[in-house]
Amino acid sequence: MANLLEVRDLATYFFTQDGVVKAVDGISYYLEEGEVLGIVGESGCGKSVSALSVMRLVANPPGRTVNGEVVFEGEDILRVDEAEMRHIRGNRIAMVFQEPMTSLNPVLTIGRQLTETLELHQGMSRAEAQTRASELLEMVGIPDSVTRLRDYPHQFSGGMRQRVMIAMALSCDPKLIIADEPTTALDVTIQAQILELMRDLAQELGTAMIIITHNLGVVARYADRVNVMYAGKIIETGSSEEIYHNPRHPYTLGLLNSVPRLDETRRVKLDPIEGLPPDLIDLPPGCSFAPRCKYVYDKCFQETPELESVLEGHTAACWRFREIRELAAAAGAR
Secondary structure, three states: OOOOEEEEEEEEEEEEOOEEEEEEEEEEEEEOOOOEEEEEOOOOOOHHHHHHHHHOOOOOOOEEEEEEEEEEOOEEOOOOOHHHHHHHEOOOEEEEOOOHHHHOOOOOOHHHHHHHHHHHHHOOOHHHHHHHHHHHHHHOOOOOHHHHOOOOHHHOOHHHHHHHHHHHHHOOOOOEEEEEOOOOOOOHHHHHHHHHHHHHHHHHHOOEEEEEEOOHHHHHHHOOEEEEEEOOEEEEEEEHHHHHHOOOOHHHHHHHHOOOOOOOOOOOOOOOOOOOOOOOOOOOOOOOOHHHOOOOOHHHHOOOOOOEEEEOOEEEOOOOOOOHHHHHHHOOOO
16 A cells, blocks of 8 residues: 655754754654654654655744655655645644634634635635534534634633644645644543544544644654654654564663653652753764763764664664663663
């Protein structure tokens, strides 16, 4: 079966007065139809910029996609004209942004913001779009939908606004939804509700999904596969189960060790990753993670590792990936 999405050697840079920020620096991955892919990493690692690059929403200037291909349903959408891209964006690929209050127009009713998309992409009349918008609100769990269509974004809670964003994303039956930190600023209970809703609707409609997050618990529960990003690059890929039970990059191991676990006693201390992410304007030679790595040796400062196969479907970019588990065990990592 052909992949729904293939990202090949994608690079997006920001050209600033201080220098060139290599926010996304040559990443490649694929997504199958109906699959859920998680992209994880610290803030500033390039997760959101990679998603905006796929959607061609990077502000230019200062940002520009300088290399690569984004092949969606067999077509490189980086090469299509803007009119065609507007047809793809929101219709065949939809995006749920981090903060729904800044993504929704505060001076338009929720109903108008939903019906506008339906009229534009689906060719519906105003009455048809109104009926469909009501159905979408009901689908995402917003009661009294006919009345709520007349309300404005400020009349909804944060969780309800995020449900509206999901309804907008689903309105045109897209083949792919990109959810960029979809539960930011929501309390834990609402986070779980939103994520369960997204997963259930994606499964019901056969929609593929990319979830961008720094929350490893989200990835463990909802993603089929995981890409771990650091300093603009993908440094480990694999199934969720493989990444969690057999991490082979020190950064992935550090992310897992810095998260509290319910199966550990309360006396077990978290093991945070020391140091700060590198300056993307002036990346060090060799492995970008080397200055923060517990298992570093001379080669790490001199040569940049490429992704290598650990097992089928599992790759890691580390010179010591074959021995990392033994090194971690010797150092007393969990």
